[in-house]
Amino acid sequence: MVIYRVASAPGKVLMTGGYLILERPNAGIVLSTNARFYAIVKPIHEDVKPESWAWAWTDVKLTSPQLSRESTYKLSLKHLTLQRASSSDSRNPFVENAIQYAVAAARATLDKNKKDALDKLLLQGLDITILGCNDFYSYRNQIEACGLPLTPEALAALPPFSSITFNAEESNGGNDKPEVAKTGLGSSAAMTTAVVAALLHYLGVVNLSALSEDSHQQNKDSTDLDVVHMIAQSAHCIAQGKVGSGFDVSSAVYGSQRYVRFSPEVLSAAQAAVKDMPLEEVMGNILNGEWDHERTKFSLPPLMTLLLGEPGTGGSSTPSMVGAVKKWQKVDPEKSQETWRKLAEANSELEARLNMLSKLAKEHWDAYKCVIGGCSRLKPAKWMEGVTEPIKEAVVKVLLQVREAMLGIRNHMRQMGEAAGIPIEPESQTQLLDATMNMEGVLLAGVPGAGGFDAIFAVTLGDSSSNVINAWSSHNVLALLVREDPQGVSLESGDPRSREITSAVSSVHFN
Incomplete structure (x- = not known):
């Protein structure tokens, strides 16, 4: 045998x-x-x-x-x-x-x-x-x-x-x-x-x-x-x-x-x-x-889904984009260090807030589940409306802080791209990501890794991912079947x- x-x-x-x-x-x-x-x-x-x-x-x-x-x-x-x-x-x-x-x-x-x-x-x-x-x-x-x-x-x-x-x-x-x-x-x-x-x-x-x-x-x-x-x-x-x-x-x-x-x-x-x-x-x-x-x-907090979309605008070369950023760091060390510091802070903030949501889910599951379910049906501007219980309020507050941190990350990544002369978050992606982040139940959206035209990602709450999939499809973006799975080899x-x-x-x- x-x-x-x-x-x-x-x-x-x-x-x-x-x-x-x-x-x-x-x-x-x-x-x-x-x-x-x-x-x-x-x-x-x-x-x-x-x-x-x-x-x-x-x-x-x-x-x-x-x-x-x-x-x-x-x-x-x-x-x-x-x-x-x-x-x-x-x-x-x-x-x-x-x-x-x-x-x-x-x-x-x-x-x-x-x-x-x-x-x-x-x-x-x-x-x-x-x-x-x-x-x-x-x-x-x-x-x-x-x-x-x-x-x-x-x-x-x-x-x-x-x-x-x-x-x-x-x-x-x-x-x-x-x-x-x-x-x-x-x-x-x-x-x-x-x-x-x-x-x-x-x-x-x-x-x-x-x-x-x-x-x-x-x-x-x-x-x-x-x-x-x-x-x-x-x-x-x-x-x-x-x-x-x-x-x-x-x-x-x-x-x-x-x-x-x-x-x-x-x-x-x-x-x-x-x-x-x-x-x-x-x-x-x-x-x-x-x-x-x-x-x-x-890993992502409970009741959240990772979505990936393929915009179909052709791929980007990560090595050449990295090369352009390194060149910019040499040419303008002061400005580049300042941008990197702000970006590192925004990254840490996002990580801390997502960890906080995982903690809230563990300690107050019913309230957490209820908030995620409610927010999944609403645009982010309305998430706080009608929420009175302190624990539920705390969950919504952290959700909004996650969004804020992600907007900060995107902002600094765009600035870095403009300074280095490369499309880290190209204009076409910016419009798409802004529209995605304003949909019902969308926690955040961004360009993964080195950015460019390869892909976009979103994290959705509860059962809201079908809205995003349909909206992406109408914008000629193919939602992939990929989801997060924390298991390695x-x-x-x-x-x-x-x-x-x-x-x-x-x-x-x-x-």
């Missing part, structure tokens, strides 16, 4: 902390979602041939059904590096690095008894399949081509793990390879994390089946997750060619959280690997490194494609 392992990791929405999160000690709030990447790992050969002890290489096969791609590699058992065996020109540096780093971590950590089992597994070859939920990709063009309305129902009607189309237009008039149209949920981080987690579990380095729901957020049981995190961060940074803030990988591993980045120096060992240091040694250094990132449990019981399609559709709620 062929043993196979399936792990999954979620996509993310960075609610606060865009740009600031690049520098310690600024924090960001990142929500993980129910959109997940899956990695399936199994052996290529059922048996190891008698002469295999003398082999210097083993086989690796990587399949991406949604892109109709299959690549084959040889993995050097001495250097743990991959060499392409197939001539296809499509490369996936994220998965390639994830494989090399996970195998090297297994070599670096397993004792002598387990190394024999590891060698046997490696000699059987590694057959890896990756699948991403539809939410990571834009299916807007297909929906419009079919003459269907831009609604979540049209998205839900697509088969799970649908084929992905490429953007037709060439950027800058050059002969760039076609790009996949994405929705900005952090597909590369979720994919890298899923592959690393599945491989580490398959090779016996970690045991993800022992994860309790709490261990994603608590430190006491999360040693295995910490290993997944360190390897995934390293592989992801090397594949990207730069050491980013890492919030996307952290949320893919641990789920929704308040995050402060690690010091970039912690990955100097991984960067040394590119300069010919043995991978096994590099992995040992990384696993013993001083990882100083901070994460605190965070997890071991799956089987191939996600074998689940009934009906279960995928029945799990979609149109509030």
Whole structure:
């Protein structure tokens, strides 16, 4: 019987902390979602041939059904590096690095008894399949081509793990390879994390089946997750060619959280690997490194829904926008520091108020529930009308403070964009977000992460999300099926494609 392992990791929405999160000690709030990447790992050969002890290489096969791609590699058992065996020109540096780093971590950590089992597994070859939920990709063009309305129902009607189309237009008039149209949920981080987690579990380095729901957020049981995190961060940074803030990988591993980045120096060992240091040694250094990132449990207060919308105005390049902001910081250090300070204060204010709402929900559930239900049917200007009980008044007051903090964040982000000469909250998004924030039951709306044209998000109260979905649809904005799911990386019981399609559709709620 062929043993196979399936792990999954979620996509993310960075609610606060865009740009600031690049520098310690600024924090960001990142929500993980129910959109997940899956990695399936199994052996290529059922048996190891008698002469295999003398082999210097083993086989690796990587399949991406949604892109109709299959690549084959040889993995050097001495250097743990991959060499392409197939001539296809499509490369996936994220998965390639994830494989090399996970195998090297297994070599670096397993004792002598387990190394024999590891060698046997490696000699059987590694057959890896990756699948991403539809939410990571834009299916807007297909929906419009079919003459269907831009609604979540049209998205839900697509088969799970649908084929992905490429953007037709060439950027800058050059002969760039076609790009996949994405929705900005952090597909590369979720994919890298899923592959690393599945491989580490398959090779016996970690045991993800022992994860309790709490261990994603608590430190006491999360040693295995910490290993997944360190390897995934390293592989992801090397594949990207730069050491980013890492919030996307952290949320893919641990789920929704308040995050402060690690010091970039912690990955100097991984960067040394590119300069010919043995991978096994590099992995040992990384696993013993001083990882100083901070994460605190965070999720949206009860009875609130995260909504994401795809405006269909074309994506934005996060690296070039970050570059423009960094340039502005150098040119005008005084003004930029002042803007960053105000933005950091507004971010902290929003976080504190949302935490206060979670606390009020816990301590005064009936009053909280009643207020959320009432406000979900009213425009924000009327939330306080007719509220007389002190506790209910307190809840409404905090809801209004959350809105105020969000307006402050948006204001400072716009100022930063104008000063740096980039569209962090473009005019078209501003009009859309203002209109959204004035709808019944909408707590807040904004542009996630680095901003731009990629997506917008809203947080709605109670059952009010259908109003927003309908209003967005009339403004040519496609509401996605994504919701917050605070769970990070997890071991799956089987191939996600074998689940009934009906279960995928029945799990979609149109509030």
